[in-house]
Structure formats: C-alpha cells, structure tokens
C-alpha cells in the first residue's frame with residue numbers, strides 16, 4: 001500500500017523527470033537528421049536488441065527550405081508550421097516509426113522547436129518542407145495560423161530586435177535569437193497552438209520532448225504549455241504517464257539565467273558536463289582524471305535527477321552553441337570513446353549518446369567554415385539512407401557512434417549496473433583511475449603516458465570476465481581481453497599506452 005502510494009505520487013507529480021524508458025534501459029541516442037524509415041529499422045534491428053531506451057529525433061515539423069547555403073542542417077530549427085513533413089519523412093512515415101519503435105520498447109523523444117518560427121530574412125513563399133505558404137516579413141504563418149500579433153516584437157527592448165546581451169534576462173527571452181521570429185508564449189492562443197502540436201505527437205505515441213532554446217522562454221510560459229499536455233498514449237505507456245521533458249538551457253555559469261530556473265518543468269541539459277569532461281580527458285588546464293573522484297554535483301553540476309548529459313551534441317560538435325574546443329567528438333575517436341565510457345559507467349545524470357554524420361570539416365582562422373553542411377543527401381536534396389556494412393558499421397557517411405562496439409557495450413554496461421552505487425574508486429593521483437558500480441560492474445582507465453599494471457578492488461564476484469571494450473562475450477568466450485577476479489574481489493589490470501583503447505570494462509553479464 002505504502003509503495004503503491006509512493007508510486008502514485010511519483011507518477012502524478014514527478015513524471016516529467018522520468019525518462020519513460022523501459023526498466024533497465026538507461027540511455028537514449030540522438031539519431032541526428034536520420035530519416036524516419038531508417039530510425040524504424042534501427043529500432044528493430046539494433047537499438048532494441050542492444051538495450052537502448054529511446055531515440056531523440058530531429059525536429060519533425062515543417063521548416064523553411066534554405067538554399068543559401070544549400071539546405072543546411074540548421075534549417076530544421078526554422079519552423080513554418082506544425083505539419084509533420086520534413087526531409088526525414090512525412091506524417092505516415094512518422095507514425096510508422098513511432099509505432100514500430102514503441103512495439104520493440106524503444107521510445108521516441110521529439111526535438112520541439114517552440115520558441116520561434118523561421119528567421120526574419122527567410123522571405124515569403126511556399127519554400128517550406130510541406131509547401132505551406134508563409135511570409136517572414138509580415139510574420140504570417142497561415143498553416144498554423146500565426147500572425148504578427150503572435151510575436152514578441154512589442155515586448156523586446158533591444159535596439160536591433162535581436163538578443164544582444166545575454167546578461168539581460170528580458171532580452172534573452174523576449175527578443176529574437178539570431179533573428180528567429182520570437183513567439184509570444186505569454187499569449188494563451190500561442191500556447192494552445194503549441195500544445196496542440198505536442199498533443200498530436202503524444203497521440204501518435206512519443207514519450208517526451210527536448211525543449212529547444214528553453215533559455216529563451218520564460219519558465220512559467222513553458223509550464224503553461226506543459227500544463228496543457230495529455231498523458232502519454234495508453235497503448236504503450238501506463239495510465240497517467242507524463243511526457244519526459246528535458247530543456248535545452250546552456251548554463252556554463254557567468255549568465256543570470258540558470259538551469260535551475262527550469263527545474264519546475266523537467267530536466268535540463270547539463271552543458272558543463274561535456275565541456276569539463278573534454279577538458280579532463282584532453283588533460284588541458286592541468287586537469288587530471290584523478291580529479292573525477294567527485295564527478296557530478298561535486299563539480300557544480302545540477303542535481304543528478306535533473307540532468308540530461310552527453311559528451312557532445314549536434315551544436316557543439318561543430319562549434320555552434322557552447323562548450324568550445326574542449327568538446328570531444330567522433331573526430332577525436334580514441335578520446336571520445338574514453339569520455340563516452342566514463343559517462344556511461346558513471347551514475348550521474350540521464351545519458352544521451354550522439355550519432356552523427358560526417359561532413360567536410362574545414363578550418364579557416366580556427367573556425368569550421370563547413371559547420372552548416374547538412375546530412376548526406378542526394379542531388380535532389382533527399383537525405384541518403386543509412387546503409388549498414390557487413391561489419392555492422394554504417395555507410396553513406398553516417399558515423400553511427402552508437403554502433404561502435406565500445407560505446408554500444410557501455411550502453412549495455414549502464415543497463416546492467418543500473419541502481420548500483422558508485423564504489424571502489426581508485427586513482428594513481430594522475431590519469432589512471434577506476435571505479436565500480438556495486439558488485440555488478442567495474443571500469444578502469446589509463447590516460448597517462450606510461451603503461452599501467454595494477455591490482456585493484458573491483459567489488460565483483462570471483463570469476464573470469466570479458467572486457468567489453470576490446471571485445472565482448474560471444475558463445476561463452478571472450479572476443480577480446482579476459483579479466484580474472486579472485487575470491488576477494490581483487491584483479492590485475494594491465495593497460496599499455498599503445499593499445500587501441502586505453503580502458504577496460506567488465507560486468508556480471510559478461511562473465512564466463
């Protein structure tokens with residue numbers, strides 16, 4: 001009875017913090033710019049069998065088509081209406097994806113662009129992904145419909161109408177972010193149009209929302225929209241389940257708007273996480289892995305149960321947003337795998353794995369001039385399918401970090417150790433560190449420039465374990481290294497500096 005009451009209470013009041021993944025599925029993956037057809041296939045053939053909890057998808061609503069430059073990835077952050085057609089697919093394909101993913105227990109999280117419509121210079125016409133007419137100059141979006149009355153121009157106090165000063169809270173929330181037409185979320189009419197859009201997605205079966213540019217909306221306006229949302233579709237979710245909410249608030253410190261301002265609505269993206277982890281693993285600013293002993297709140301991050309964490313995201317992997325050059329990405333694959341391994345082993349936060357496309361990165365004066373390049377596409381502008389190679393990697397310039405053995409196996413590791421405490425920390429005072437998760441899993445890193453050979457306490461039951469970084473357990477054999485844990489939990493680990501991946505991870509489901 002007591003437990004039932006507690007669950008009821010949790011269900012009613014705290015729903016928006018709960019990721020709504022199935023039990024023992026503890027991470028989601030951002031399949032950036034993937035087509036809905038490919039996501040449906042990926043749920044069935046790869047994500048479900050490997051324990052992924054869900055997928056963050058690119059914005060599904062109609063956006064402006066930009067031709068200069070040619071269809072940049074960021075055109076999808078310039079809405080024209082809430083109709084469900086984009087380069088990723090139409091509404092039929094969207095419904096098919098959500099249904100098929102839900103049917104194999106992989107949930108869909110929508111990137112909700114609700115702060116604004118397209119840029120002020122987007123012109124007029126029907127150059128939008130469903131062909132809807134719009135006029136950016138007169139702020140006319142008949143397909144919603146919105147008109148000039150539905151934007152914040154009268155509220156914005158900056159000279160240009162754009163955000164000029166991030167230290168001025170009203171400006172950040174009432175003026176235009178990089179000239180994007182700023183919706184008047186104080187109006188019930190606007191709130192209702194947005195809630196209709198999100199409720200349509202809920203009816204189809206999505207499990208939650210990334211709230212784009214949340215920093216640029218007043219927390220109480222976001223709340224007023226969320227208060228209009230339905231419970232999730234009872235075909236796949238228990239009655240009374242609220243959508244999972246994670247708000248994109250970039251808070252690296254130094255600005256008056258804080259991530260904590262948004263806790264009342266749901267979780268927030270913790271941008272300090274990737275920025276700091278990248279700095280530590282790169283060994284910049286005198287940082288060492290030994291300092292990660294109190295990683296999490298001890299580093300000034302938001303509370304674990306309010307955090308959505310990631311090594312990199314679609315913005316900061318190409319110099320947009322925040323985090324700067326310390327951010328690790330697939331371009332630095334060896335360090336990236338270590339950072340991902342650390343994140344997925346550590347109990348802090350709810351974890352999101354990035355899955356990218358390759359682009360012709362080209363630096364001029366320290367800036368990537370190709371930071372705009374959109375997803376792999378055909379001459380007619382359609383996005384290329386994600387092809388799968390014989391070795392399980394992806395073709396057509398899809399990077400598929402989530403399929404890299406080391407990352408995929410650490411997603412499984414996190415599921416296996418779910419709920420177990422952070423334990424048995426060990427370090428050498430430098431960049432050799434290790435920790436366990438109760439008696440279920442253990443990970444050890446050598447990011448020093450010299451070989452490592454140590455005996456440490458793993459906390460695990462005696463036995464022979466397969467390292468899930470250099471290989472994995474297959475047919476009761478290890479395809480990579482083996483680790484022998486003795487009766488007292490101790491084990492010997494040797495990691496030379498010249499190995500492919502300078503870390504080892506073991507868990508009870510990879511025990512022979």
Ligand code: AAO
Pocket residue numbers: 074075076077078113118119120121166177178179180212213214215248250251252255315320321322323324
């Ligand atoms: C494009 C063009 C623009 C054009 C516009 C309209 O690039 O030139 O004016 O169209 O025609 C994406 C792209 C944008 C693109 C936009 C629309 O990134 O380039 O604009 O689509 O197509 C801020 C926001 C944050 C936002 C981030 C990119 O706070 O919400 O900028 N991210 C989301 C999405 C993103 C998308 C949008 C929002 C818009 O993830 O993909 O934009 O829907 C400071 C602030 C941050 C601020 C950054 C960047 O960060 O704190 O809040 O993020 O500046 O302006 C240090 C500081 C750190 C600081 C950082 C950078 O690290 O510690 O605080 O430096 O200065």
